[in-house]
Amino acid sequence: MGTKTSGEAGQRQGNAGPGRFGFVIHPLGMEDVVRFEPRAANKREALVSKVLEWTPAYEVSHITGIRSTLGATADGWFIGCPYFPNQFVTLTREAVYGKIIAACRIAEEQGAGIVGLGAFTSVVGDAGQTVSKNVGIAVTTGSSYTIATAIEGALEASRRMGSSPEDSHVAVIGATGSIGSTCAKMLSRMVGGLTLVAPNLSRLRRVAEAVLQYSKRVVSVTRDIKEALSRADIVISASSSTGGIIKASYLKPGSVVCDVALPHDVCREVAEIRPDVLVIEGGLVSVPGKVSFDFDFGYPPGIALACMSETMILALEKRYENYSMGRGIDIEKVLEISELARKHGFKLAGFRSFERPITDEEIAEKRERADSAKKKVMISYG
Ligand SMILES: NC(=O)c1ccc[n+]([C@@H]2O[C@H](COP(=O)([O-])OP(=O)(O)OC[C@H]3O[C@@H](n4cnc5c(N)ncnc54)[C@H](OP(=O)(O)O)[C@@H]3O)[C@@H](O)[C@H]2O)c1
CATH class of the missing domain: 3.40.50.720 (NAD(P)-binding Rossmann-like Domain)
Known part of the structure; x- marks a missing residue:
């Protein structure tokens, strides 16, 4: 699948209605796993790693209530790609890419026009390029706004x-x-x-x-x-x-x-x-509107990471095109996404x-x- 354009995904989704996005997340350590599944508290990390290895990508939550200061709206999905950071670097490329691509396809099936790659899902390999070739929607790592x-x-x-x-x-x-x-x-x-x-x-x-x-x-x-x-x-x-x-x-x-x-x-x-x-x-960014993540990822209400926010901003704009990709991020994109963030009311959190x-x-x-x-x-x- 080649590079997606706003035309392609926009036509699928239609120009009316909210922008739609997915964002792929994964646990950074045992604390994140325990926050999600308290029964993991007394388990050994090696055992939890094995369980993560066997767990396929899945929909974590529906994100609602994003409303730009201009009135545009967006909603989206957190999609889990259950591996710890060290598993992204030690497991085979096939296993790692397979799970990231499966996570992105869940976002695609939900009707997202763009999917953001969180933490190590954007770090492994070529920062989004291989993933993009294997999914039918636009991809971003969120690095420009970060x-x-x-x-x-x-x-x-x-x-x-x-x-x-x-x-x-x-x-x-x-x-x-x-x-x-x-x-x-x-x-x-x-x-x-x-x-x-x-x-x-x-x-x-x-x-x-x-x-x-x-x-x-x-x-x-x-x-x-x-x-x-x-x-x-x-x-x-x-x-x-x-x-x-x-x-x-x-x-x-x-x-x-x-x-x-x-x-x-x-x-x-x-x-x-x-x-x-x-x-x-x-x-760390304060998101406009009354955003509900329906999932505790460790930040106070209304606060998202910049990479998540970049994905939301592109969805609000219905800019369904590959945005921050690869190791060379254009300064023009950093300036553009900052301007779009200001326009829609995203700002640096305290x-x-x-x-x-x-x-x-x-x-x-x-x-x-x-x-x-x-x-x-x-x-x-x-
Ligand atoms: N807060 C947010 O919103 C947000 C958003 C996106 C990403 N992130 C995080 O930001 C970090 C960087 O992301 P990226 O996409 O820029 O990754 P990247 O392109 O893979 O770059 C990673 C950099 O770290 C270097 N490095 C690797 N191991 C190191 C070590 N032990 N000591 C010092 N440097 C080391 C790499 O060096 P080599 O060139 O030698 O490999 C490279 O310079 C990741 O932790 C990612 O999860 C945060």
């Missing part, structure tokens, strides 16, 4: 910590990926300095070259996360690791980390032992840190702690 909201959130959080982004040094973790490479390009025109981090040096050099072409800025590249973070005032972390690669001891006092990765890149210990740094979850909202008072306290930690560093060097 990039827009990660940059907006990280820069705003840094201002709230009393720094000016234009004087700050930024590290992008996962800088050779779909989200990281475009974040790197866009940030190179906004900040003081940039370090790109990923495991593969030759790919990193290619991204650095693309950044140079785009903004005439020379940026550093490294495979060493610890070294990069020791200099970074702002971190955008979007790796496809299976989590926990940013340790508490790596972070500079007063730094801001926008953790876009799912599962998260920042270790839980940072919440307890680094009160002087601000970690925010990237890409900051959340380690699964809970963070207040202005808590940020002010972190600023104070950061100031005294920086003073201590100056005294020990002076």
